[in-house]
Amino acid sequence: MxxxxxxxxxxxxxxxxxxxxxxxxxxxxxxxxxxxxxxRHPVLRGTIRDHGTLKRRPFVRYFACKExxxxxxxxxxxxDAVASGKEPFLIxxxxxxx
Amino acid sequence: MVGxxxxxxxxxxxxxxxxxxxxxxxFAGWEMYHLKGSAVDPNRIYASQSSGWxxxxxxRSDDGxxxxxxxxxxxxxxxxxxxxxxxxxxxxxxxxxxxxxKWYDGSQHPWEFKRVWHIEPSLTDPxxxxxxxxxxxxxxxxDGxxxxxxxxxxxxxxxxxxxxxxGGMAVxxxxxxxxxxxxxxxxxxxxxxxxxDDGxxxxKPITRGLKxxxxxxxxxxxxxxxxxxxxxHPSRPDVLFMQKHWDVLRTDNAGDQWNExxxxxxxxxxxxxxxxxxxxxxxxxxxxxxDALHYPPEGKLRVYRSKTGGNEWEPLTKGLPQKDxxxxxxxxxxxxxxxxxxxxxxxxxxxxxxxxxxxxxNWMPIVRDLPxxxxxxxxxxx
Numbered sequence: 001m002x003x004x005x006x007x008x009x010x011x012x013x014x015x016x017x018x019x020x021x022x023x024x025x026x027x028x029x030x031x032x033x034x035x036x037x038x039x040r041h042p043v044l045r046g047t048i049r050d051h052g053t054l055k056r057r058p059f060v061r062y063f064a065c066k067e068x069x070x071x072x073x074x075x076x077x078x079x080d081a082v083a084s085g086k087e088p089f090l091i092x093x094x095x096x097x098x
Numbered sequence: 099m100v101g102x103x104x105x106x107x108x109x110x111x112x113x114x115x116x117x118x119x120x121x122x123x124x125f126a127g128w129e130m131y132h133l134k135g136s137a138v139d140p141n142r143i144y145a146s147q148s149s150g151w152x153x154x155x156x157x158r159s160d161d162g163x164x165x166x167x168x169x170x171x172x173x174x175x176x177x178x179x180x181x182x183x184x185x186x187x188x189x190x191x192x193x194x195x196x197x198x199x200k201w202y203d204g205s206q207h208p209w210e211f212k213r214v215w216h217i218e219p220s221l222t223d224p225x226x227x228x229x230x231x232x233x234x235x236x237x238x239x240x241d242g243x244x245x246x247x248x249x250x251x252x253x254x255x256x257x258x259x260x261x262x263x264x265g266g267m268a269v270x271x272x273x274x275x276x277x278x279x280x281x282x283x284x285x286x287x288x289x290x291x292x293x294x295d296d297g298x299x300x301x302k303p304i305t306r307g308l309k310x311x312x313x314x315x316x317x318x319x320x321x322x323x324x325x326x327x328x329x330x331h332p333s334r335p336d337v338l339f340m341q342k343h344w345d346v347l348r349t350d351n352a353g354d355q356w357n358e359x360x361x362x363x364x365x366x367x368x369x370x371x372x373x374x375x376x377x378x379x380x381x382x383x384x385x386x387x388x389d390a391l392h393y394p395p396e397g398k399l400r401v402y403r404s405k406t407g408g409n410e411w412e413p414l415t416k417g418l419p420q421k422d423x424x425x426x427x428x429x430x431x432x433x434x435x436x437x438x439x440x441x442x443x444x445x446x447x448x449x450x451x452x453x454x455x456x457x458x459x460n461w462m463p464i465v466r467d468l469p470x471x472x473x474x475x476x477x478x479x480x
Contacts, residue, residue: 009127009152043168046188047152059151093151 002028002078003088004037010048010091014041019088028083030062031074048091063090099143099163099477100445101130101430104469106145108163111464115441115455118464124166125157132216132430132473135162139224140477144243146214146229154213156187156229156243162479169243186245190214190229190237193250199233200261209233209253216430216473218272222279230269234260234286238298249298252284256303256321263288263324270429271328275335283338283353285325288313291340293353304353313343326369327429331378339381339408341371341429346383348408359408364395370432374457375440379407382434382442382458384427393424401444403458417461418452425450430473437478445471 004020011017022036031054038045045051048060054074056062061070065079065087081087100107105123124130128147136142141162147155157166169187190211201207212232220226225242235253237246252269260267271285280297283304290308292301303320311317313324324343331337340347340356345366347356360366365385374380381404387395394400398421401414425448435441442458445451449468454461 007151009149013152013155042186043155043188045186046154050153051189052191057151057153 001085002033003085005088005090007093014043028078030076033089059094061092061094063092099133099475100451101132101473102469102471103129106130106133109464115453120465134217134475135477136219136224137221142224144217144227146217148213154188158243187243190246193248199257200259215268215270221274221276228272230272232266232268234267234269234289236269251299252301255292255301259321260289273330276332277335285328288324290321290323291325307356327371329371329373331373334378339371341368361409361411363411369429370427372432372434375434375436380405392426397421397423399423414458431471433474433476435476435478443474445474
């Protein structure tokens with residue numbers, strides 16, 4: 001089971017109270033997690049990745065196990081601790097000004 | 099209905115328009131560019147919710163703003179194991195090859211969708227609405243906002259020559275002709291004004307008579323004029339009024355020829371322009387000092403009214419701050435109601451929303467401390 005932590009505004013949008021839990025078969029990649037998340041909550045399509053290109057939106061970041069995975073390609077496998085549910089996969093609204 | 103930089107607010111009053119209830123913020127923390135109700139079903143309201151972080155969301159209410167959902171979903175479906183049925187209500191993808199437009203350095207730049215600035219519901223069908231977007235294009239839904247399709251003919255009207263101004267390049271004005279369902283007008287900052295007579299398949303610039311000597315190398319160019327806002331009275335849809343970057347203008351032939359009617363305005367720079375609900379020759383603007391100084395002249399917030407369709411203007415000041423006022427009024431932030439004595443409303447970048455219940459003679463603030471106001475729309479309910 002994968003645990004995904006959404007930023008405040010996306011939790012509100014998807015009407016999610018806490019973490020989102022997803023069941024994924026191996027290999028657990030960044031792209032596979034995002035695909036499963038958007039399948040569960042289609043309202044999030046376009047909010048994390050661009051609708052057409054599936055590129056990460058500029059002010060969204062991906063963190064896991066104290067690493068910034070934002071610039072890694074979508075086929076990048078997530079750490080075992082994330083794949084096992086011990087650590088969450090964090091989707092972050094980046095700091096932007098002020 | 100007030101769209102602001104940090105959420106939406108719904109202000110409600112009875113016909114006297116003195117005691118107001120404020121509800122909100124709805125969609126707290128999101129930029130709410132525009133909310134507008136259907137003319138045929140006032141309970142159906144469309145809203146544009148966006149964020150520099152998370153992009154564009156379309157929201158819809160079917161109960162007059164009490165509850166909201168992304169079109170195609172219900173609250174339960176959003177949390178269900180399969181998610182909401184389609185999830186495409188937020189999807190604005192340009193038709194075919196996106197193409198390019200002019201960029202700041204003179205090169206061509208790909209069209210990139212950023213946000214919906216304005217939603218204009220159909221005058222006859224609550225499931226049909228048009229969306230004006232940045233980068234400039236017009237989209238249409240016929241299923242209540244579940245899916246949106248571009249009307250790409252607009253960008254074929256010399257779109258390669260449009261160039262974003264400092265505020266972005268967006269379709270911010272959409273006017274539907276109540277007497278001809280095939281005719282639509284749109285306006286684009288630093289793009290110009292355009293009209294279709296075939297329901298959106300083909301468009302042509304309607305800029306003859308516009309002069310922009312300080313903004314364009316060719317002041318009479320067909321496209322590129324920075325049109326800030328247009329409006330019309332439904333009884334007379336061939337007559338349009340325009341607030342351009344500089345100049346207030348009118349056309350009496352559906353945009354084929356424009357004539358300046360700035361007359362005795364203290365400055366003819368500004369953003370909104372609107373028409374009285376029952377007097378087609380009574381129009382309102384808010385003069386702003388200049389393109390370099392986006393606040394009212396002399397720190398005095400004055401609405402100017404012309405009862406002669408332009409040229410002769412009178413300042414309206416009772417109840418409005420007449421010193422130390424340095425707010426702006428954005429293009430979509432003025433509206434009129436259709437009560438007997440038409441009410442006029444506008445919101446400011448300082449978060450005030452003002453109301454006049456007597457066509458502009460006297461004003462009062464409804465609220466003073468909202469986030470910067472992007473848009474104001476009014477529904478007159480039975």
